[in-house]
Amino acid sequence: MxxxxxxxxxxxxxxxxxxxxxxxxxxxxxxxxxVGPVGDFGYSYQHDLGRKAxxxxxxxKVETAFLENVAEGPDAERAIERLAREGCKIIFTTSFxxxxxxxxxxxxxxxxKFEHATGYKxxxxxxxxxxxxxxxxxxxxxxxxxxxxxxxxxxIVSFPIPEVVMGINAFMLGAQxxxxxxxxxxxxxxxxxxPGKEADAAKVLFGQGADIIVQHTDSTAALQVAxxxxxxxxxxSSDMIxxxxxxQLTANTDDWDPYYIARxxxxxxxTWKSEDTWGGMKDGMVVLSPFTNMPDxxxxxxxxxxxxxxxxxxxxxxxxxxxxxxxxxxxxxxxLPDGELxxxxxxxxxxxxxxxx
Amino acid sequence: xxxxxxxxxxxxxKMALLSPIIxxxxxxxxxxxxxxxxxxxxxxxxYVYFVEPLATSWSIEQLIVxxxxxxxxxxxxxxxxxxxxWNIGAEGQFTAGAILGAxxxxxxxxxQSPLTLLLMLLLxxxxxxxxxxxxxxxxxxxxxxxxxxxLMLVYVVQLLLDWLVRGPWRDPxxxxxxxxxAFSGWQTLPSFQLLxxxxxxxxxxxxxxxxxxxxxxxxxxxxxxxxGFELSVQGLAPRAGRFSGFARNxxxxxxxxxxxxxxxxxxxxxxxxxxxxLQPGISPGYGFTAIIVAFLGRxxxxxxxxxxxxxxxxxxxxxxxxxxxxxxxxxARVFQGILLFYILACDTLILYRLRFQGPAASLVxxxx
Numbered sequence: 218m219x220x221x222x223x224x225x226x227x228x229x230x231x232x233x234x235x236x237x238x239x240x241x242x243x244x245x246x247x248x249x250x251x252v253g254p255v256g257d258f259g260y261s262y263q264h265d266l267g268r269k270a271x272x273x274x275x276x277x278k279v280e281t282a283f284l285e286n287v288a289e290g291p292d293a294e295r296a297i298e299r300l301a302r303e304g305c306k307i308i309f310t311t312s313f314x315x316x317x318x319x320x321x322x323x324x325x326x327x328x329x330k331f332e333h334a335t336g337y338k339x340x341x342x343x344x345x346x347x348x349x350x351x352x353x354x355x356x357x358x359x360x361x362x363x364x365x366x367x368x369x370x371x372x373i374v375s376f377p378i379p380e381v382v383m384g385i386n387a388f389m390l391g392a393q394x395x396x397x398x399x400x401x402x403x404x405x406x407x408x409x410x411x412p413g414k415e416a417d418a419a420k421v422l423f424g425q426g427a428d429i430i431v432q433h434t435d436s437t438a439a440l441q442v443a444x445x446x447x448x449x450x451x452x453x454s455s456d457m458i459x460x461x462x463x464x465q466l467t468a469n470t471d472d473w474d475p476y477y478i479a480r481x482x483x484x485x486x487x488t489w490k491s492e493d494t495w496g497g498m499k500d501g502m503v504v505l506s507p508f509t510n511m512p513d514x515x516x517x518x519x520x521x522x523x524x525x526x527x528x529x530x531x532x533x534x535x536x537x538x539x540x541x542x543x544x545x546x547x548x549x550x551x552x553l554p555d556g557e558l559x560x561x562x563x564x565x566x567x568x569x570x571x572x573x574x
Numbered sequence: 575x576x577x578x579x580x581x582x583x584x585x586x587x588k589m590a591l592l593s594p595i596i597x598x599x600x601x602x603x604x605x606x607x608x609x610x611x612x613x614x615x616x617x618x619x620x621y622v623y624f625v626e627p628l629a630t631s632w633s634i635e636q637l638i639v640x641x642x643x644x645x646x647x648x649x650x651x652x653x654x655x656x657x658x659x660w661n662i663g664a665e666g667q668f669t670a671g672a673i674l675g676a677x678x679x680x681x682x683x684x685x686q687s688p689l690t691l692l693l694m695l696l697l698x699x700x701x702x703x704x705x706x707x708x709x710x711x712x713x714x715x716x717x718x719x720x721x722x723x724x725l726m727l728v729y730v731v732q733l734l735l736d737w738l739v740r741g742p743w744r745d746p747x748x749x750x751x752x753x754x755x756a757f758s759g760w761q762t763l764p765s766f767q768l769l770x771x772x773x774x775x776x777x778x779x780x781x782x783x784x785x786x787x788x789x790x791x792x793x794x795x796x797x798x799x800x801x802g803f804e805l806s807v808q809g810l811a812p813r814a815g816r817f818s819g820f821a822r823n824x825x826x827x828x829x830x831x832x833x834x835x836x837x838x839x840x841x842x843x844x845x846x847x848x849x850x851x852l853q854p855g856i857s858p859g860y861g862f863t864a865i866i867v868a869f870l871g872r873x874x875x876x877x878x879x880x881x882x883x884x885x886x887x888x889x890x891x892x893x894x895x896x897x898x899x900x901x902x903x904x905x906a907r908v909f910q911g912i913l914l915f916y917i918l919a920c921d922t923l924i925l926y927r928l929r930f931q932g933p934a935a936s937l938v939x940x941x942x
Contacts, residue, residue, distance in 0.1 A: 254903065284896050286903045290855035291848040295636050296893065302632060303897050313751065314855065337749050376854070377740055379750050407736065407854075562750040 247271060247481045248305035249283040250296055252312035253410040259435035260409065260454040260471070261285065264311045264334075267473030274478045278485060289314025294321055301326040307484045309477070310334065312409070313378060319343060330489050332480060335380055337559060341491055346476060349497030350380070351387035351558070353469035353505050354431075355533035356522050357451050358391025360466050360508075361429045362399045363515045364449055369400045371422025373432040373439050375409050377572055381433050383561045387533045388431060389568055391522075402427055403570040412438035423448055429466075440464055449510065456506035467519070468506040475501060495555065498527045534558060539566040579926040586924055593920040600916045605909055614899055622898045623891035623909065631774025633894075637886050638768075638782050639848060643668070643860040644882035645785040646840040648867030649792050649875040650833035656796070656873045657805035658812065659829035663709060663724030664837040665861025666731045667702040671838025672845045673735055674701025676852045679757045680743050690760045695842055702838015703831045705731060710830035714823045720830075728861070736854050743852065753853040763847040781843035785879070788836055792875035805829070837861060870917060888913055 249268050253261035268281050282305065287296045293315050300308050301322055307330040310319045316336035323331045323343045331343040339345055361370045370392070374381050385403065392399040402425055404418040411434070419430050419439035423446055430450035432439045437460040443450035444461040452458065452468025476496065483489040496502030505523060508516045525531035536547020541564040547553045564572060605623070606616035627633045647664045654661045661667075675698035678685060709724040740752040747755075765779040796802035808815040808825050816822065840860065849856050867885055871877025892906030 248897075282897050282900065284893065284903075288855055288858045290853070290858055291639075291844060292858050294848065295639070298632075299893060299897060302630075314853070316751075317753075317756070317850070336751075376752065378752060560749040 244280045245275075245278060245307070245481065245485055246303070246305045247279050247281050247477075247484075248300040248303075248308045249281070250287050250293070250300065250308065250310045250312075250315060251283060251285045252287060252289060252314065253285070253435050255283070255285050257410050257435045258437050258455055258457065258460070261311070261435065263455045263471045264309070264473055266455075267477040270474035271477045271481050274474075275481060275485070279481060287315075294318035297322045297331075298325070301329045306330065307332065307481060307489070309480075313380070330480075330484055339491055339493060344480070344490075344492045344494070346492075346494040346496070347380075348471050348473075348502040349495060350469060350471070350503060351383050351533055352497045352526050353503050354384045354387040355391035355526070356505060356519050357431060357467065357469060358388035358393075358399075359395050359522060360511065360515060360519050361388070361431065361451075362392040362395035363518065364466065364511060365399070365427075365429045367426055367428045368396060368398060369402060369425075369427045370429045370431055371419065371425070371427030372401050372403045373415055373418045373422070373430065373434055374403060374405050375434050376407065377405065379559055379561045382564065382572065383558055384433050385568060386538075386561065386565045389565055390533055390538070393567055395518075397567075399567070401431075401568060401570075403568070406434060408434065410435045412436040415439045416442050419443065419450075437461070452506065458506065458509065463510060465506075466510055467508050470504045470506050472501055472504050498523060499529065540564070541566055541568060576931055578929055578931045579922065580929045582925055582927055586927070589924045593923050594917060596923070597913075597916040597920040600920070601909075601913045604912050604916075608905070608908070609899075612901060612905065614901070619895065619899055619901075622895050624887065626894045626898075627887045627890040631769065631776045633890060634774075635776050635778070637883065637890060638776075638778050640886035640889060641879075641882040642779075642781045642785045643840040643844055643857070644864050644867045644885060645879045646781070646788055646843070647833070647837045647861055647864035648871060648878035648882055649785075649789045650836035651864055651868040652871055652873045652875055652878045653792055653796065653805060654829040654833040655868055656809045657825050657829050658809040659710075659826050660721045661706060661709070661724050661830055661833045662721050662865065663706070663726075663728050663861070664833060664864055665857060665859065666724070666728035667705045667834040667837035668841035668844075668857055668861045669728075669731045669735050670705035671698035671700075671702035671841035672852065672856055673731070673738065674698060674704075674838070675842035676743075676754060676757075676845060679761045680754050680852070683755060683758075683761070686759045686761070688760060691763075694761060694846065695839065698838045698842025699835045700838070702841060703835040705838070706830040706834020707827075710827050713826050720826070724830075735852065735856070739852050739854055745851075754851050756851045757846060761846065762850065763843060765847070779843070779847045781840070781847055784839060784843065785882075788839075789875045789879045796875065801828075837864075866914060870914070872921075884913075885910075 249264060251261040251264060255261055255265040268283060272281055284296045287293055289312060297310060297318055309332045311334045313335040316333055316338050319331050319333045320338050320340060323340050327342055333343060333345050335347045336345055372385060389401055402422055404422060406414040406418055415434050415436050416438040419442035428448050430439050430443050432453045435454060437457045440450045440452060440457050440461040443464040449466055450464050452465050454471050456468045456470055458465050508519050532552035534553040536551050537545045537549050538547050539545050602620060605620060609616040609619035627637055651664060675694045678690060678694050708727060709720045712718040712723050713720040739754055743754045745753055745755045763779040763781055765777045767775055768778045769776040804820045808820055845852060845856055867878050867881045870881035888910045895901055895906050896903055
C-alpha cells in the first residue's frame with residue numbers, strides 16, 4: 218500500500234500543482250470552526266449564517282472558509298491550526314470545547330486573530346464572545362408556565378457545563394415567577410447534536426407527563442416530535458418554525474451577524490483588540506423569534522418581559538436566589554455578578570434533578 | 575452469459591499486489607466524477623485530497639499524530655482477530671488506559687521525574703489490560719459473546735470518564751468546565767525532531783516510537799515464533815488447534831490483554847500529548863477506526879501500520895478539501911467510504927476470479 222501512496226503522489230504531481238494557485242492575493246480570509254454540521258438548523262447553522270452575512274456585508278474585501286463537524290477532542294487543535302496555516306487572518310472557534318486548542322494555536326500564530334465563543338480564556342490575540350442566552354430562557358420559562366396544562370416541562374440538555382445549567386435555572390426562575398409549583402423534568406443526551414437521541418428524549422419526556430419541550434441541543438428533532446404529538450415546544454439557536462409550525466411557541470435565536478461583521482471589519486481596519494463580549498437582547502445578539510401558537514395575554518406578558526430585559530430594568534438572575542440545597546445567593550434586588558453566572562454549578566430550588574459533583 | 579466469481583485454488587500473488595492499485599485507480603476515477611459533478615476541477619480536488627497531506631512538514635507531523643493511535647490499536651487488534659478473539663472494545667480500553675494513567679496528574683501534579691512518565695505509561699497499559707480482561711474473563715468462564723461484552727463496555731467506561739471530568743476530577747480552577755488540570759512537565763510525552771529543519775522540521779512524540787516498536791515486535795511474534803503460529807492456527811482451524819494442544823482459554827486471555835494493553839497505551843499517549851488533559855472527548859473514535867485499520871492491513875501488524883497512514887491521509891485530505899474547496903464534511907466522508915469499499919471489494923480478486931459463464935452453469939463453487 219506504500220506503493221499506492223507513491224503512485225498517487227506521482228500521478229498528482231504530474232498533473233501539476235494547480236490547486237495552490239486558487240488563493241486570491243489581498244483578500245482578508247476569515248474562517249470558522251463549527252462543532253456540528255452547518256445543516257443542523259440550530260447552533261452551527263446560525264453561526265454559518267453569520268459567516269454568510271460577513272461575505273455579503275464586506276463583499277470582495279473578504280473570503281471565508283469553515284470546517285464543520287469538528288469534534289471537541291484531539292482533532293480540534295489540528296483543525297484550528299490548519300485554518301491558521303491556510304492564511305486565515307481571523308478565526309472564530311464556536312464551541313466551548315475549542316477553548317484550550319484555540320489558546321494553544323493562538324500562541325503559535327501571534328499574527329492571526331482568534332475569537333472563541335462561550336469560553337473564558339483570553340490572550341493578546343484571542344477574544345472571547347458569548348450571548349446571554351439565559352435572557353431568552355427566562356422568557357421561555359414564563360411562557361411555558363402559562364401554556365402548560367400539566368405544569369410540567371421536559372428539558373433536553375447536552376452537557377452539564379455552566380452555560381447549560383444557567384439556562385435551566387433561568388427557565389425555572391421564569392416559570393416560577395408565573396407558577397411557583399412549576400416542575401421540570403430533565404434528560405441529558407450527552408451530545409450537542411444527535412437527532413435520534415433528542416427525539417427519543419422528547420418522547421420519553423412527553424410519556425412522563427410533560428406537555429412542553431425545551432432543549433439545549435442543536436437539532437430540530439425534539440420540536441418535530443412535539444409537532445407530531447400535538448404538544449408545544451421552543452426552538453433552539455435558530456428559528457425552527459418551518460419544522461414545527463403548530464408547536465413552536467418561540468425560539469431562542471442567536472444573531473451573530475452584527476458581531477461577526479464588526480470583528481472582521483476591525484481586522485480590516487487594523488483596530489482589532491482582544492475583548493470580552495457577552496451580548497444579550499439589548500445588543501441584538503439574543504433574539505426571540507415571533508411568539509406564535511399562544512393567546513394574546515401570554516404574548517403580551519412575554520413582550521413586556523423582553524422590553525424590561527432590553528431596557529435593563531430587569532435581570533433574570535436578581536437576588537436573592539434560593540439554591541436547590543436551600544442556601545441563598547445574591548443580594549436582594551441586585552443581579553448576580555457575571556463571573557458567578559459564568560461558573561454556575563448549582564440548580565435553583567424546584568429543579569428536580571441532580572448535577573454531577 | 576453472466577459474470578460469476580469463481581474461487582481460486584489458492585491466493586493469487588499477482589492480485590495481492592494489484593488489488594490495492596486497482597482500488598486506488600477506481601477510487602480516483604469515482605472521486606473525480608463526484609468532484610466534477612460538484613463543479614470542481616477533479617484533478618485539483620484529488621491533489622488536495624491525496625497529495626497535500628504529504629506536501630508540508632506540518633501535515634506530515636499531523637499525519638503521524640493521527641496515525642499513531644490507529645497503528646498502536648490496529649496492530650493489537652490484527653493479532654486478536656487473526657486468532658478469532660473478537661475484541662471490538664478497543665475504544666473502551668483506550669479510555670480506561672487514559673483514565674488510569676491520569677490518576678497521577680490529577681492527584682499528584684507535583685510528582686515530576688522521568689519515572690513519572692514511565693509510571694503513567696505503565697498505568698495506561700495496565701488500565702487497558704484490566705478493562706480488556708473483563709470480556710476475556712466472561713468469555714472463558716461463561717462463554718459469553720466477547721463481541722457484545724467488549725462493545726458494550728465501551729459505553730460504560732466513556733460514561734465513567736464523563737462523570738469523572740464533570741465531577742470529582744474536575745479542575746477546581748476551571749470555571750466548572752468538564753476537564754481535569756492540564757498535564758505538564760514529565761506528565762506529558764516528550765517529543766523530538768525526526769527530520770531536520772532543512773527538510774522542514776518534523777517533530778514526533780514518543781507515542782509514534784511506541785507504535786513503530788509495537789508493530790515490529792508483533793510482526794516478529796507472528797512471523798517468527800511458535801506463539802504466532804499458535805494464534806494463526808486457532809484462527810484458521812480451531813479444531814486443529816485443539817488437537818495440537820493449544821489452550822483456547824489462554825489464547826483469549828493473551829489476545830485481549832495484548833490488544834487491550836496496546837489500546838490503553840494509545841489512550842494514555844493521546845492524553846499525554848495531543849489532548850494534554852482528561853476531558854469528555856479524548857478520542858474521535860480511534861478504537862473503532864482501528865478495526866478498519868486491522869482489516870485494511872490484512873490482519874498483519876505491518877499492514878496495520880500502512881493502513882493507519884492510509885486512513886490518516888484520508889482524514890487529513892478530507893479536512894483540507896473542506897477548507898480549500900469548500901466542500902462539505904459529508905462529501906469528504908463519502909470519499910473515505912468509497913476508498914474503503916474499493917479496497918475491500920478488490921481484495922475479493924485475491925481469492926476469486928472473474929469469469930464469464932454460459933447459460934449452462936457449471937457446478938463449481940460460485941458466488942455472485
